[in-house]
Amino acid sequence: MTTADLLGKIIQVVAALAAFSLVIGLVLFLIDKAPKRGRDYWQLAFFLLPAVLLLLVGLIYPAFRTSLLAFSNSSGEWVGGENFVWMFTQPAALVTLGNTVIWVVVVPILSTIIGLTYALFIDKSRGEKYFKALVFMPMAISFVGAGIIWRFVYDYKSGDNAQIGLLNQILVWVGAEPVQWLQTSPINTFLLIIVMIWIQTGFAMVICSAAIKGVPTEQIEAAQLDGTNPWQRFTNVTLPGIRGSLVVVITTISIATLKVFDIVRTMTAGNFNTSVIANEMYTQAFRAGEQGRGAALAIVLFLLVLPIVIYNVRILRQQREIR
Amino acid sequence: MSDNVVDLPVPGIKTSKTDTTAEVMGKATRVKRRLTSRTATVVALVIAVLWTLPTFGLFISSFRPAGLISTTGWWTIFQNPGFTLGNYQEVLFSTSQSSPQLGAYFVNSLAIAIPATLFPLVIAAMAAYAFAWIKFKGSGALFVLIFALQIVPLQLALIPLLQMFTQLLRPGQEWVHSIIPMIPEQGYLPVWIAHTIFALPLAIFLLHNFISEIPGEVIEAARVDGASHGQVFFRIVLPLAVPALASFAIFQFLWVWNDLLVALIFSGGTQDVAPLTQRLAELTGTRGQDWQRLTAAAFVSLVVPLIVFFSLQRYFVRGLLAGSTKG
Numbered sequence: 001m002t003t004a005d006l007l008g009k010i011i012q013v014v015a016a017l018a019a020f021s022l023v024i025g026l027v028l029f030l031i032d033k034a035p036k037r038g039r040d041y042w043q044l045a046f047f048l049l050p051a052v053l054l055l056l057v058g059l060i061y062p063a064f065r066t067s068l069l070a071f072s073n074s075s076g077e078w079v080g081g082e083n084f085v086w087m088f089t090q091p092a093a094l095v096t097l098g099n100t101v102i103w104v105v106v107v108p109i110l111s112t113i114i115g116l117t118y119a120l121f122i123d124k125s126r127g128e129k130y131f132k133a134l135v136f137m138p139m140a141i142s143f144v145g146a147g148i149i150w151r152f153v154y155d156y157k158s159g160d161n162a163q164i165g166l167l168n169q170i171l172v173w174v175g176a177e178p179v180q181w182l183q184t185s186p187i188n189t190f191l192l193i194i195v196m197i198w199i200q201t202g203f204a205m206v207i208c209s210a211a212i213k214g215v216p217t218e219q220i221e222a223a224q225l226d227g228t229n230p231w232q233r234f235t236n237v238t239l240p241g242i243r244g245s246l247v248v249v250i251t252t253i254s255i256a257t258l259k260v261f262d263i264v265r266t267m268t269a270g271n272f273n274t275s276v277i278a279n280e281m282y283t284q285a286f287r288a289g290e291q292g293r294g295a296a297l298a299i300v301l302f303l304l305v306l307p308i309v310i311y312n313v314r315i316l317r318q319q320r321e322i323r
Numbered sequence: 324m325s326d327n328v329v330d331l332p333v334p335g336i337k338t339s340k341t342d343t344t345a346e347v348m349g350k351a352t353r354v355k356r357r358l359t360s361r362t363a364t365v366v367a368l369v370i371a372v373l374w375t376l377p378t379f380g381l382f383i384s385s386f387r388p389a390g391l392i393s394t395t396g397w398w399t400i401f402q403n404p405g406f407t408l409g410n411y412q413e414v415l416f417s418t419s420q421s422s423p424q425l426g427a428y429f430v431n432s433l434a435i436a437i438p439a440t441l442f443p444l445v446i447a448a449m450a451a452y453a454f455a456w457i458k459f460k461g462s463g464a465l466f467v468l469i470f471a472l473q474i475v476p477l478q479l480a481l482i483p484l485l486q487m488f489t490q491l492l493r494p495g496q497e498w499v500h501s502i503i504p505m506i507p508e509q510g511y512l513p514v515w516i517a518h519t520i521f522a523l524p525l526a527i528f529l530l531h532n533f534i535s536e537i538p539g540e541v542i543e544a545a546r547v548d549g550a551s552h553g554q555v556f557f558r559i560v561l562p563l564a565v566p567a568l569a570s571f572a573i574f575q576f577l578w579v580w581n582d583l584l585v586a587l588i589f590s591g592g593t594q595d596v597a598p599l600t601q602r603l604a605e606l607t608g609t610r611g612q613d614w615q616r617l618t619a620a621a622f623v624s625l626v627v628p629l630i631v632f633f634s635l636q637r638y639f640v641r642g643l644l645a646g647s648t649k650g
Contacts, residue, residue: 008505031553047453058520062483121363140632142581
């Protein structure tokens, strides 16, 4: 990077911020100087204009275009449902769909169980704050960074070379042969899933922890007086008390898992039977030039996310009514 | 729960006024109601260690000389001692063709993340104000529509958006390049715009929840005194909404900083625009066994999120909880 490059970058940022302030300043100025007749509507229009315009042009219209694209081939000709037929018949595409199902079943369940267990076990313990920070930290770093961290754990050295990946070293310690983890299907998909669990557990833990603290102490003490053991107290008092939060945790992690892209991209690039929908969508649309297939995959992704979101919203609404 | 940071609406968590009293009582009866036995502590410790170990191993390795990293495990650091800052120096400052040259990408990450945080913040705050405090027909329906847009995965918009940028923005960028050669043809603009668009539905929703909670009397009083909507927005609403704005800003900054997908599609992948994440993904693809570079490079990209995380943890947690459904 030369000084001129750096200068060019700084100019871009400063100019963009200046231009943006200017536009917003102008809009606010116009809001105050709007014509007297129908003033409220002018003001309204100016407040909403930037957001509505961007969403219309940048999200709603493209979403419709994608829906159309899903029914055309790479040169833009209408092919009907061919892309969807491809998705549900080609072995490679079927592997992608199957993997996505495995991801979305395993990740939310394990993350939530581990997160909840951890939250319960460290609740009110000494140093709770630090315990939380340790498990929550992966949430702050990028999926790409997490991918590198775990690739290092899974690293493989051939022959008599000393292993530098922890997982293979453990195998060596117990006397087994080291494995080329990321190249070995189907175990590699589960190893990628571990990375996602590693990231999402912190999220589950933080929400569960907050929910556990919201369970009234009186209820737990009453159960204690009745002579229940900790497990009974957990299943009969704590669990019903945090049900709503658990639903939110599971649905949120499910949605994030359906869209997982970076982990697969960084660790295997979807090779060795590890691809998932979001990764395949990128590969088809932006690497293979098959925009139609990419669009079709995006539509399927949307259709998979939709019921989870609807369920989530319904649960939230019920909770609000109860309150 | 009783700290002074404002509460963004965290779905599913009941915040009640009795929290503090419960906590006081909880402390008194702490020993009695503790679920934690010895086994529980051990399990918790094991989880904590398992969760920290991978990062720790990478961190240790980033300070080991190349020869040692590739021949010995990081857990043998005491048998095979060695310490160097050379890895960091190499990935950040070396100008040789084969090295990662992360300096430029670090600047790009900052140059992308700062405007891509500020733009949606301001635009969303304006829209949120309009929805909360200007009465108009169809306000509710429009707000629900924007709320509903959150469920559109950004994958659904990527292909047409890229086509539009190529057709509409490209000529403008080329023109700017011909006037100021320092600014490359492929600038940050498409990445900023993409991030801004994808951030808006969530940002409007969250900020609306907060801004609509501002007491009506405050705004009515200002309006009666003759303040225009523009003045009310600037002088009253924005200052009062600072905590919510901060939470969202932190979340959005980290989201952009950690993003790979949007960068891959809209940045073009050159040193002029691409952020750290994209460079890292590229390095793992082409130089997946150069661990002395990868370990240090990974930590260069992690340092900013970790600083944000440890210094602003409270705000960060709130922003993250509220925004976890994004994308």
